[in-house]
Amino acid sequence: GNSVTQMEGPVTLSEEAFLTINCTYTATGYPSLFWYVQYPGEGLQLLLKATKADDKGSNKGFEATYRKETTSFHLEKGSVQVSDSAVYFCALSRQAGTALIFGKGTTLSVSS
């Protein structure tokens, strides 16, 4: 079946450090891939997405590239800030109009 696997957290970094959160997926066909972020006490916000192989999604300094050969969609940021502390969810959509399938989430904590 379809599934998403994320690296276990928490991830603890100092401000300005490089961030990578690994995400791999299992899916039939050609899913779209997403990263959502959940700040403390808030709902999920779309961070970025990619809809086909080799697409790169980017937003607010975060990037992720859809790698079909490795079935991965790793999230990266060159220099994290304290305000990036949140829970990050990788998700896939098999097709438009269907439910998202989420990974378990990775908690990021950035200290100054």
Next chain:
Amino acid sequence: DSGVTQTPKHLITATGQRVTLRCSPRSGDLSVYWYQQSLDQGLQFLIQYYNGEERAKGNILERFSAQQFPDLHSELNLSSLELGDSALYFCASSLRGQETQYFGPGTRLLVL
């Protein structure tokens, strides 16, 4: 602000009771999805409605039901509540034919 609203923000109730959670989608969005977020299960899809009709079911218990009204708002009804139903319940909406879902701030349910 995603444009998706949910009420109430918090709900505390007792085992055996029934509650109703409300969601208003973004203007123009016909699809509404309900998800449950718990510590042990992560983010799980419950049910989807499209333009008033049930479209898909996920891991939704028989004690739970939902509906979407002509004005497109949706309600999730949870009955015979158990301690294990304590969770954050999210509503999301999307445009027809679009994969991106926009999430509301959630309703935090605590069953005592």
